[in-house]
Amino acid sequence: MSNELIQNHSIELVETLNQNGGVDKLLKPLIREIHLFDTYIAGTTHLEDPSILLQLNPQESLKLVREQNKFDPNAIVILDSSNKKLGYIPEKDNIVFSRLMDAGKALSAKIKSIQKKKSFMDIRISIYLVDF
Known part of the structure; x- marks a missing residue:
């Protein structure tokens, strides 16, 4: 038995599979989305x-x-799904999520609601931890 550390490359694997259409076929049944926060x-x-x-x-x-x-x-x-920039996680909410992402955790979001306000669009989202 080896005493070497094994580096987890799950994020890179998911990105590679996603680019090749393999996530839906191979990993979707294994992925759980855990709701973390609404913003x-x-x-x-x-x-x-x-x-x-x-x-x-x-x-x-x-x-x-x-x-x-x-x-x-x-x-x-x-x-968005076409990699077009929509905005940011608010600065007041992002410290924990940035630490999770920096530690190699995959996060995603889903739109909860969209409302046109006077001078801007109010887009509410839910943030999820993508768990394998």
Whole structure:
């Protein structure tokens, strides 16, 4: 028996399988989404193309990706299924999620509701831990 440490590459495996269409076939039955928190998408008024928000649907799955950001070291950007930027996890909510992601945990989000306000879109989301 070896005393070597084994590095977990589950995130890289999921990304590779997802690019090749293998996640739905192979891993979907093994994936559990554990609800962690409800929040909203911040920064929607600063998008280059805000029309992308009009194409969103309730229950749509979203990607969460860590971002190097000079204003917020814990920044997590929210992307749609086409990898278009929708905004961010609010700074007041992102510290625990950024630590989980930095530790190799996979997180995702789903849209709960979309409401047009006077000058912005209020998009409520649920954040999930993707567990294998």
